[in-house]
Amino acid sequence: MNSELILRLVSLAAAGHRPPCGDPDTSGYWTSEDPDERALAQRRCRGCPALRECLDEGLTTKATHGVWGGHDLTNMPKATRSRLRAKHLAATTDDAEALF
Numbered sequence: 001m002n003s004e005l006i007l008r009l010v011s012l013a014a015a016g017h018r019p020p021c022g023d024p025d026t027s028g029y030w031t032s033e034d035p036d037e038r039a040l041a042q043r044r045c046r047g048c049p050a051l052r053e054c055l056d057e058g059l060t061t062k063a064t065h066g067v068w069g070g071h072d073l074t075n076m077p078k079a080t081r082s083r084l085r086a087k088h089l090a091a092t093t094d095d096a097e098a099l100f
């Protein structure tokens with residue numbers, strides 16, 4: 001896990017918050033084999049304060065399964081992943097919504 005994501009998650013925890021994927025009732029959606037559950041996870045990522053760092057982690061580690069930063073990287077075609085990476089790099093820190 002990259003240091004930016006770790007720092008963001010630690011900062012959230014110190015403030016008494018956890019990201020939506022940390023809810024024990026639904027945390028399995030992020031890595032579910034069911035695409036409908038992963039779609040639900042994607043929607044729940046919106047507004048997460050760690051979204052940008054999380055997407056960076058998924059793309060940098062070339063994750064091939066699960067939802068990262070509001071995007072389902074499961075079997076994502078290489079061309080789609082490349083476009084997402086370019087969009088991610090172009091977005092400003094304050095412009096997380098531009099990542100969708």
Ligand code: SF4
Pocket residue numbers: 019020021022030044045048049050051052054055067068069070
């Ligand atoms: S953006 Fe990342 S840390 Fe935030 S809820 Fe989604 S998967 Fe969890």
